[in-house]
Each structure stands twice: as structure tokens, then as C-alpha cells.
Amino acid sequence: MAIPGNLLSSTTESIDPNTSGWTSKLNCTIAKGTGGRNGDGCLVVKSVAAGEIQARTVSSYPVVAGTVYQAFSDTAGVVAERIGIRWLTATGTEVSVTWSLTTAAASSGWHRVSVAGAAPATATQAQVLLSSTEVGSTVNHYWENVYLGLPIRTVGNLLNFNTESAEIDAAGWASITNAAISRQVPVVSWAVDAYNVGGHTLAITAVANGNASALAIDRPTVTPGTEYLAYAYLQPPTSGSTTWIELRFYDGSGTQIAAQKSTLAAPGTGMYRQRASLAAPSNAATCSVAAGVDSATAGQVLRLETVVVTAATKLQAGSVMPYADTGFEQGVAGWTTASGIAVLSRTTPWGNAYFEGSYALNVASSTATASTLRSAKFATPGAAGQNFRAQILAHVGAGSWTNITIKVRWYNASNTDLGASTGTLYAIPGGSWYALASDAVAPATATQAAIELIPTASATSSVLHIDQVVLWQVLPLTSVQAVDDSGYIQLTLRELPLDWLLTVYRITPDGARALVRGTSGLVNQQAITSDILVIEDHEAPIGVSVYYRIEMRSSPSAGPSSRTSAPAVLSLADINETWLKDPGNPQRNMRVVVQGPPDWEQPIQQSVQRVRGRRRAVVLSGIRGGLEGSLAVWTRTDEERIALRTLLSSGNTLLWQANPGMGVDDMYVSVAGVSEGRIGGPAQEPWRTWTLPLTEQDMPVTTAVNGAAGRTWQDVVTEFDTCADLLAVYATCEDLLLDRRMG
Structure with a gap:
């Protein structure tokens, strides 16, 4: 599987089907092995003699001086290892090497090594170096899943890459109390496609007996009232150690005004992701994250991996409940036992019982009786x-x-109890997790609500686990809206089942079905990753009533459950205009004024044989081709002229759409060499006349819709200090949208 953004070729990355991307640099020979995870191949680096061995990439890859690059690989062997980025000048002269720390131990299982650093001032290209120091000759070391490129960071993280990963240095952290801050590379096996973990970890070492803690020096800005989620992998020194992560908020003067600590209930000494969440107070300006170990013995080490602070996502779109009361990752939050004997706690240890995250609400009843559990009250505007x-x-x-x-249970603005809904009763069989729901209509004066649960134990010492508790206003499962100005129909799908497979068809009045295009191509049995999905259908026909059929399957072979949308009609007000669209880049779509429609030709390949003595010729024909002709259009402004040049520049197959009744159907076309002319008048006249030679094409079936891939302005702000910094990296606004960098 190709690693996103990798400068290395797929062969060099995966060592499949051969080792052509690699060569010996020091004291070794190379060969192709088996047992890799990114494809079956792996790189076998064999020592010629005892001592350090190095292999490098055959190719050198272009880099921009001052830009940070990252390299990582999965590796296995009988000694520890390291990875490096070798910086070269334009003539191939070595400038320097940025090495990772050596792993803390050897392991014959796959584990990750990684490093990052800024390209030196004179560097124009780079290579990846793989290094280990073997104890004898003919000793094998194994490598696979190799990456070189821009740093891979968590999308949406408010913290910068180095604070998140410690791949450059430990400068993103400072001691709070009794802590020495450093970096270490423990041996940890990660999933082959877990690209933002592994390699260096931040090490918090207790200087003396007692509590030890550290704080990220980053102070990203926050929005008051927004709920934020901090998480990191914690590796405690012992399974009995008390380790924690804490989300902190500060006012404009830098004074800490709020904090939420979340303590790890460790089942061992592995890497465990721990989460803490809290809404930013009304006077909050910035935030940070801290971590520590309580009652440590001098020399004990807490390691942190992949530290993230991000706006908390709702586990159900539109839920009014905060993450703490939904997921129980830091405790029972606002939940209480209103009546009965049930005792509430967070499940323990980490990973023992959960549906989402790593914990759930533990409801323990010592007798076979009913108890009433109630959440905190949450605002329900409107x-x-x-x-x-x-x-x-x-x-x-x-x-x-x-x-x-x-x-x-409903409440008014004065916190007066307005009573509870009738509720829905469910039997609770053992075994699996079950999703249980109940609908309720809010009373006229209701402004707040709480969820109330009444479980009845039928045996003594019974335990019930509750997780992913959500409360949301019920909206239509499927809605459509025609956005005429931008030429698309917006399809919104709600309450989708996660991890199922989704197919979406557009259906026209004649019953014809067409798959709708999404960010991964045509939406045909694509995995559902969110309970809400918004699709912009830029290929919907103009002036034709269409509706959508949505099919969901639990597996490729399972029968579908389905729903359909209401009909929608996309309009184009001016019959003299026509749409030219790029199916994979809808941000380039534009309307132009038609000067003259094409006079169509339908070419055909024929061979005419005239037989002596025969009156009629013998004609051998191929299949008659699609339509070909030239469309003449006008652009009316400089902005339209530049936009049309941009649209045509890629050479992609385009979609041409006009109003019904204009004598042409929607058509996918390839545009040959174009002519652009003036219409006369002064030089300042912005109107241009264009001739677009069109050749009819099939609908592209492998093209996906380009987009920001989850990136937001927060990611831009985290990575770049000023707008001027963007100018050196992105040539256009579209390049910024698609994260398409220069160099």
C-alpha cells in the first residue's frame, strides 16, 4: 500500500517486486526477502564483516532548504538500529546526515524507527540511510515500509509536528516538576499503516522520588465554549504506576484557568492511548497539554507518543452531550445514581470493556433490583x-x-424539572454490545435535557457496561438541496451505520441509474467512516428532476438496506450560458456564454476496396465514433478568462452541460488545442472569444473528487506562522486547498 505523500517509489517503499530502489553504502550486501507487511517483500541487508552496515536509496529526492522532512521505516534484526536522512548538494556532495537515535533494544519483530529534520541551506536533494551495527559477518537486518517526505502529522492537531512527535528534538516540552526531558526510541510494534506513530518518544524521567511531570510549551489559540480533546499514548514505567494526561486552558495573560486530568488505568507497560476532554472557559485564549507520573521512584520513565489536542468530535452528529459524558474516558463525568443501589465507576483496566475509546461506564448492582441513573443536564436550544x-x-x-x-428528562431555563418521557423498555441479552434508542418530544418550555436509564438487575453482583451515550435532535435521514449558483445538488445522509458499505445512485425520470462521485471515486460499496455524510453531486443534470437511492450493506455479499431521497432539480437561469466542469476538481467548474454550438461530426474508420469487374465497392468499416465538433464560447471578465485557462490546463476529461431544449445532452468531452481571441475594441476590453474542439468521451470511472482531505484552517495555522510563509510553499489558493506544495 502506498504511503500518502511518499517521495519514494512504491518499489523502493515496499521492496516489491525487487530491490532496485536500494544499494549498499557501507559493509553490506542487499537482497529481497519475504515476510513484509507492506507487500510481501522486505529489504535484507547482510553484513560483510562485523561493524556498522548502511544501505541507501539509489535515487536522490528533491528537497527545499529549511523545510522539515521525515523518514521512517519498519525494521527487525538481532541488534538495535537507526535511520537517517542524508542531505546532498546539487552535485551530489554530502552536506550532512540527520540521524535518529538508536533503538533502545533489538527485536526480531517489526518495529518503527523514524527521524525528522530541516534540510540544510545548501541541500537540494536527500537520500534515506538505513543503519545497524552487526556483531559479525553474514548477519541479516530487515527493513520495509520506508518513507521520505513531509512530516505526517495528525490532521486537526493544534500542536505542531515536533510537539506531537518529538521526531526532531525534545524542545517542545519543559519540566513542571522533578522531571528530566529527553527522547528515547523504545521497541514498539505498530500497524503497518499507522503512519503518525512510532520512532522517537518523549521521555519524562523522575529526577528524584516523587511526582514528575512535563508540559508542552505550545500555546495554540482556542475558541471559548468549544470542547477540546487531548490524547496521547502513555507508556508507564510499571503497570501499577499512576500516570496521566491533562488538558489545560489559559487566559490572555497566560494564567491557567481550567484543567482536566485523565488518569491511565494501565493493564501493563505497553503504549496506551489516554484521553482528556473539556470545554474552553469563556475567558480562555490558549491551551496546552501536560503529562506526568505520580509517586515515581527516581529514574523511572514515562514515555509519550503522538500527543494531540483537537476540537472534540461528536460520536453522533448533532449530539448535545460533551465527550466526557458520552465516552467515560476520564471518569463517570456528570452521571449519578438518582435512586437505587447501583454504583457507578469507569471500567478498569484500560481496554477491558469499551465500545469507543478505551473505557465505558461500569454499573454495578449488588442486588437484583432496579436503579435509576441520570446524566447531567445539557442545553437543547430551540x-x-x-x-x-x-x-x-x-x-x-x-x-x-x-x-x-x-x-x-426535560428542564426549563430555571432548572425546573418538567418530567421525563415515557421511555422505551429493552431486554438486555448477554454477549454483544447493543445499540438502544428512545425518542422524545421536548415540552414547550424545555431548554435542557438529561438522559435517564433504569436498568434492572436479575441477579446479585451484576455489572452492566454503558458507552457512547448520545442525545440529538432527529433530522431527516436523507435531504437534498439544489445549489444553482454553484451547479450541484447537495445530498446529506444522516445516521449512517459505521463500518458498513455505502452505494449512492442518482436516478433520472427514465429510471436510469448512475453512481455518484465522492472523494474516493464513485460511491460504490465504500466504507462508512462517519454517521453523517455530505455529498456534492456536480454531475447532476440541469433542469431534470432526479432523486437518490442509498444502499448500505454490512458486508460485500450481504443484502442492502436502502433509502431514497426527495426529488431535486438543478436550474441554470440563463439559457445562453453553459457549464464546463472538471469532475475531479469541482472548485474549477465555471459557466461560460455560448457563442455558437458545435456542428457535429461522427468519424469512422473505413477501407474502400474497388474490385475489378464489380460495380459496387466493398467497404470495410469500424464502429462510428462519438461526436466531434468545436464549441465557441465567450468569457466576459479577466477573472473568467483566467478561470477557463485553469479549467483547461489539466487536460482532464470535462463535463459539458446546457439547459434542456438546447439540442445537446450532457456530455463528457476531451478538449483539444484551443484558440483564444479578442472581440475588438480597446486593449482593455476583457471579453474573449474561445474555440474549444470537443471529442465525446465516456464518463471517468476512476476519478475521485479532490479536496482538503480533512485539513482545516487550524492545520494551516498550526504549521505556518504568517500568511507570508504560505507564499513560499503554495503557488495558488487551489494548491493550498489540496496541500500541493512547491519544490
């Missing part, structure tokens, strides 16, 4: 008369439970 849905995931942990009732 709730009056609206239908809301409460949903939980439930799992029997021990004993047995007869049933559970799910209700919504």
Missing part, C-alpha cells in the same frame, strides 16, 4: 416541540439484567 433521540450502547459485564428503560 428544543420546544422537536423530536430528540437518546441512544446508548449496552453490554452485560457480569451476572444478568432483565431490562433497561431509556428516557429523556
Whole structure:
């Protein structure tokens, strides 16, 4: 599988099908081995004699001085190893090598090494170096899944790459108390496609007995009222160590005003992702993240990997509940036992029982009785008369439970209890996790709501696990909206089942179906990764009523569940205009004024044989081709002229659309050499006349819609200090949107 953004070829990355991307640099021979995970191949580097061995990439890859690059690889062997970026001048002279630290131990299992650094001032190209120091001759070391490129960071992270990863140095962190800050490379096996983990970790070492902690020096800005989520992999020194992560908020003067600590219930000494969440207070300006170990013994080390602070995502689109009360990652949050004997706690240890994250709410009943559990109250703006849905995931942990009732309890602005909904009763079988939901209409004066659960234990010492508790206003499962000015129909799909497969068809009045295009190509059995999906269908026909059929399958061979949308019609107000669209780059789509329609030709390959003595010729014909002709259009402004040049520059197959009744159907076309002319008048006249030679094409079936791939302005702000910094990296705004960098 190709690593996104890799400068290395797929062969060099995966060592499949051969080792042509690699060569010996020092004291070694190379060969192709088996047992890799990124393809079956791997690079075998064999020592010629005892001592350091090095292999390097055959090619050198262009770099921009001052820009940070990252290299990583998965490796295995009988000694520790390191990876380096070798910087070269334009003539191939070595400038320097940026080496990773050597791994803390050897391992015969695949584990990650990584390094990052800025290209030196005189560097114009770089190579990847793989190094180990073997204890004898003919000793093998193994490498695969090799990357060189721009740093791979967590999309949406408010912290910069070095604070997140410590791949450059430990300068992003400072000691709070009793801590020495450094970097280490423990041996950890990560998934082959876990590209933003592995390599260097931040090491917090207790200088003396007692609590030890460190703080990220980054202070990214936050929006008051927004809920944020901090998380990191923690590797405790012992399974009994008390280690934690803490999200902190600061006011404009830098004074800490709020914090939320989340303590790891470690099952061992591996890497465990721990989460902490909190809404930014009204006077919050910035945030940071801290981590530490309590009651440490001098010399004990807490390691951090992939530290992230990001705006918290809702586990159900539109849910009014914060992450802490939904996922129980840092405790029971605002949940209480309103009546009965049930005792509430967070499940333990980490990973023992959960549906999302690493923990769940643990409900323990010592007797076979019912208890009433209630969440905190949450604001429900505009709730009056609206239908809301409460949903939980439930799992029997021990004993047995007869049933559970799910209700919504309403409150007004004065916190007066308006009563609870009738609720929905469910039996609770053992075994799996079950999604249980209940709908309720908000009373006229309701402005707040709480979820109320009434589980009934049918045996003593029973335990029930609750996770992913959400409450949201019920909106249509499917909605459509024609956006005429931009030439597309917006299709919104809600409450999609995660990890199922999705197919979306556009259906016209004649019953014809066409797959709709998305960010991964035509939406045909694509994995569902979010419960809400918004699709912009830029290929919907003009002036024709269409609707959408949505099919969902639990597996490729399973029968589909389906839903359909309401009809929608896309309009083009001016019949003299026509749309020219790039299916893969809808940001380039534009309207132009038609000067003259094509006079079509349909070419055909023929061979005419005239037989002596025969009156009629023998004609051998191929299949008659598609339509060919020249479309004449005008652009009216300098902006339109530049936009049309941009649209045509890629040479991609375009979609030409006109209003019904204009004598042409929607058509995918290839545009040959174009002519651009003036219409007369002064030099300042912006109108231009264009002749576009068109050749009819099939609809592109492998093209996906380009986009920001989850990046937001926050990612830009995190990576670049000023707008001037962007000018040196991106040539156009479109390049910024698509993260298409110069150099």
C-alpha cells in the first residue's frame, strides 16, 4: 500500500517486486526477502564483516532548504538500529546526515524507527540511510515500509509536528516538576499503516522520588465554549504506576484557568492511548497539554507518543452531550445514581470493556433490583416541540439484567424539572454490545435535557457496561438541496451505520441509474467512516428532476438496506450560458456564454476496396465514433478568462452541460488545442472569444473528487506562522486547498 505523500517509489517503499530502489553504502550486501507487511517483500541487508552496515536509496529526492522532512521505516534484526536522512548538494556532495537515535533494544519483530529534520541551506536533494551495527559477518537486518517526505502529522492537531512527535528534538516540552526531558526510541510494534506513530518518544524521567511531570510549551489559540480533546499514548514505567494526561486552558495573560486530568488505568507497560476532554472557559485564549507520573521512584520513565489536542468530535452528529459524558474516558463525568443501589465507576483496566475509546461506564448492582441513573443536564436550544433521540450502547459485564428503560428528562431555563418521557423498555441479552434508542418530544418550555436509564438487575453482583451515550435532535435521514449558483445538488445522509458499505445512485425520470462521485471515486460499496455524510453531486443534470437511492450493506455479499431521497432539480437561469466542469476538481467548474454550438461530426474508420469487374465497392468499416465538433464560447471578465485557462490546463476529461431544449445532452468531452481571441475594441476590453474542439468521451470511472482531505484552517495555522510563509510553499489558493506544495 502506498504511503500518502511518499517521495519514494512504491518499489523502493515496499521492496516489491525487487530491490532496485536500494544499494549498499557501507559493509553490506542487499537482497529481497519475504515476510513484509507492506507487500510481501522486505529489504535484507547482510553484513560483510562485523561493524556498522548502511544501505541507501539509489535515487536522490528533491528537497527545499529549511523545510522539515521525515523518514521512517519498519525494521527487525538481532541488534538495535537507526535511520537517517542524508542531505546532498546539487552535485551530489554530502552536506550532512540527520540521524535518529538508536533503538533502545533489538527485536526480531517489526518495529518503527523514524527521524525528522530541516534540510540544510545548501541541500537540494536527500537520500534515506538505513543503519545497524552487526556483531559479525553474514548477519541479516530487515527493513520495509520506508518513507521520505513531509512530516505526517495528525490532521486537526493544534500542536505542531515536533510537539506531537518529538521526531526532531525534545524542545517542545519543559519540566513542571522533578522531571528530566529527553527522547528515547523504545521497541514498539505498530500497524503497518499507522503512519503518525512510532520512532522517537518523549521521555519524562523522575529526577528524584516523587511526582514528575512535563508540559508542552505550545500555546495554540482556542475558541471559548468549544470542547477540546487531548490524547496521547502513555507508556508507564510499571503497570501499577499512576500516570496521566491533562488538558489545560489559559487566559490572555497566560494564567491557567481550567484543567482536566485523565488518569491511565494501565493493564501493563505497553503504549496506551489516554484521553482528556473539556470545554474552553469563556475567558480562555490558549491551551496546552501536560503529562506526568505520580509517586515515581527516581529514574523511572514515562514515555509519550503522538500527543494531540483537537476540537472534540461528536460520536453522533448533532449530539448535545460533551465527550466526557458520552465516552467515560476520564471518569463517570456528570452521571449519578438518582435512586437505587447501583454504583457507578469507569471500567478498569484500560481496554477491558469499551465500545469507543478505551473505557465505558461500569454499573454495578449488588442486588437484583432496579436503579435509576441520570446524566447531567445539557442545553437543547430551540428544543420546544422537536423530536430528540437518546441512544446508548449496552453490554452485560457480569451476572444478568432483565431490562433497561431509556428516557429523556426535560428542564426549563430555571432548572425546573418538567418530567421525563415515557421511555422505551429493552431486554438486555448477554454477549454483544447493543445499540438502544428512545425518542422524545421536548415540552414547550424545555431548554435542557438529561438522559435517564433504569436498568434492572436479575441477579446479585451484576455489572452492566454503558458507552457512547448520545442525545440529538432527529433530522431527516436523507435531504437534498439544489445549489444553482454553484451547479450541484447537495445530498446529506444522516445516521449512517459505521463500518458498513455505502452505494449512492442518482436516478433520472427514465429510471436510469448512475453512481455518484465522492472523494474516493464513485460511491460504490465504500466504507462508512462517519454517521453523517455530505455529498456534492456536480454531475447532476440541469433542469431534470432526479432523486437518490442509498444502499448500505454490512458486508460485500450481504443484502442492502436502502433509502431514497426527495426529488431535486438543478436550474441554470440563463439559457445562453453553459457549464464546463472538471469532475475531479469541482472548485474549477465555471459557466461560460455560448457563442455558437458545435456542428457535429461522427468519424469512422473505413477501407474502400474497388474490385475489378464489380460495380459496387466493398467497404470495410469500424464502429462510428462519438461526436466531434468545436464549441465557441465567450468569457466576459479577466477573472473568467483566467478561470477557463485553469479549467483547461489539466487536460482532464470535462463535463459539458446546457439547459434542456438546447439540442445537446450532457456530455463528457476531451478538449483539444484551443484558440483564444479578442472581440475588438480597446486593449482593455476583457471579453474573449474561445474555440474549444470537443471529442465525446465516456464518463471517468476512476476519478475521485479532490479536496482538503480533512485539513482545516487550524492545520494551516498550526504549521505556518504568517500568511507570508504560505507564499513560499503554495503557488495558488487551489494548491493550498489540496496541500500541493512547491519544490
